Amino acid sequence: KNEVEQSPQNLTAQEGEFITINCSYSVGISALHWLQQHPGGGIVSLFMLSSGKKKHGRLIATINIQEKHSSLHITASHPRDSAVYICAALTQGGSEKLVFGKGMKLTVNP
Amino acid sequence: EAGVAQSPRYKIIEKRQSVAFWCNPISGHATLYWYQQILGQGPKLLIQFQNNGVVDDSQLPKDRFSAERLKGVDSTLKIQPAKLEDSAVYLCASSLTTGAFGYTFGSGTRLTVV
Numbered sequence: 001k002n003e004v005e006q007s008p009q010n011l012t013a014q015e016g017e018f019i020t021i022n023c024s025y026s027v028g029i030s031a032l033h034w035l036q037q038h039p040g041g042g043i044v045s046l047f048m049l050s051s052g053k054k055k056h057g058r059l060i061a062t063i064n065i066q067e068k069h070s071s072l073h074i075t076a077s078h079p080r081d082s083a084v085y086i087c088a089a090l091t092q093g094g095s096e097k098l099v100f101g102k103g104m105k106l107t108v109n110p
Numbered sequence: 111e112a113g114v115a116q117s118p119r120y121k122i123i124e125k126r127q128s129v130a131f132w133c134n135p136i137s138g139h140a141t142l143y144w145y146q147q148i149l150g151q152g153p154k155l156l157i158q159f160q161n162n163g164v165v166d167d168s169q170l171p172k173d174r175f176s177a178e179r180l181k182g183v184d185s186t187l188k189i190q191p192a193k194l195e196d197s198a199v200y201l202c203a204s205s206l207t208t209g210a211f212g213y214t215f216g217s218g219t220r221l222t223v224v
Contacts, residue, residue, distance in 0.1 A: 004152075033213065040119075042217035043153075043201060086152055097166070098143075098213065100152030 003027045004089050006101035013108050019074040021104050023087030026068065034061050034072045035086040037103065043086070046072070077108045114216035116202050122222045128190035131219045135183070135204030139214070141165075144177055144187050145201040147218070153201055159185065192223045 004025045013019055025032070034046045047054050047061040049070065054061050058077075063070040074081055087101040115134040123129050135142050140161050145153035156175065158166040161182035170177070174193070179185040189196055202216040 035215075040217065040220075043203075043215035045213060045215070088152070097155065100154075102150070102152045 002101065003099050004087055004101040006085075006087050006104050008104060009102065010105045011107070013077055013106070015078060015108055015110050017077050017108075019077050019081075019106065019108075021072040021074075021085050021087075021106070023070045023072070023101055024068060025070075025087075025089045025099075027089060027099060028092040029089045030092050031090040032063055032070050033088040033090065033098070034070070035088060037084040037086060039083075046085075074106075079108045079110050082107050114202055114204055114214050116200075116216035116219055118219055119217065120220050120222075122224060123192055125194055125223050126191040128188065129192055129221060130189075131187045131200050131202075131221075133185045133187070133202030133216060135185070135202070136214055139204035139206055140182070141205045142179055142185050143201075143203040143205075143213075144185070145203065147199045147201055149198070156187070156200075189221075192221075194223050197221055197223045 007022045031048050031050045033048050036044045036046050046059060049061055049063040051065060058075045060073040072085060084103040084105050086103040089099045091097050091099060114136055117132050121129055142159045144156045146156050147153040156170045157177045159179040162179050175189055177187045199218040199220050201218045203213050205213045
């Protein structure tokens with residue numbers, strides 16, 4: 001079992017839909033990152049969370065430390081949101097590491 | 111500020127050939143990471159540098175992969191000889207210090223081994 005699990009693995013939505021991407025982790029973390037990866041490989045950091053909720057434009061990220069779960073929400077989705085969304089946990093301890101989920105491929109159709 | 115620069119963007123080589131990738135991190139970022147991302151999977155850490163010293167290279171296949179970060183700035187990752195299973199995107203990232211917030215990733219190098 002991976003230390004960071006994402007669901008669903010793939011999602012196809014229609015433009016305008018509200019989208020939720022889930023991430024569960026089994027390790028102790030100091031922070032959790034949500035990353036966006038477009039075709040071609042480059043990764044952009046969307047959010048870094050250690051508690052509560054963050055909002056940026058149409059994106060909202062939440063984290064529940066007790067339940068070891070985080071969600072990324074996209075409101076009023078748009079075709080340009082089509083990308084792979086990756087959850088990555090920054091582990092606690094002396095040797096902190098970024099542990100990645102496998103990512104979720106989102107396709108938003110017009 | 112300028113981002114993490116990587117080159118080349120794409121590379122196609124035959125198996126058993128050698129290849130090298132280059133990364134220039136954000137100025138002042140002490141920590142540099144090389145990740146391998148195979149299609150359909152999340153990135154896997156290959157090696158982590160703190161300045162010019164290696165912090166973690168436990169998942170680096172040392173029989174064929176090598177990396178260096180001379181002078182604690184630019185870094186190169188080399189594969190010699192390449193295998194078909196090395197086909198992947200190689201991502202470089204940097205952060206101010208180990209475990210710090212604010213990782214910045216480069217655009218990656220897509221390697222295809224034929």
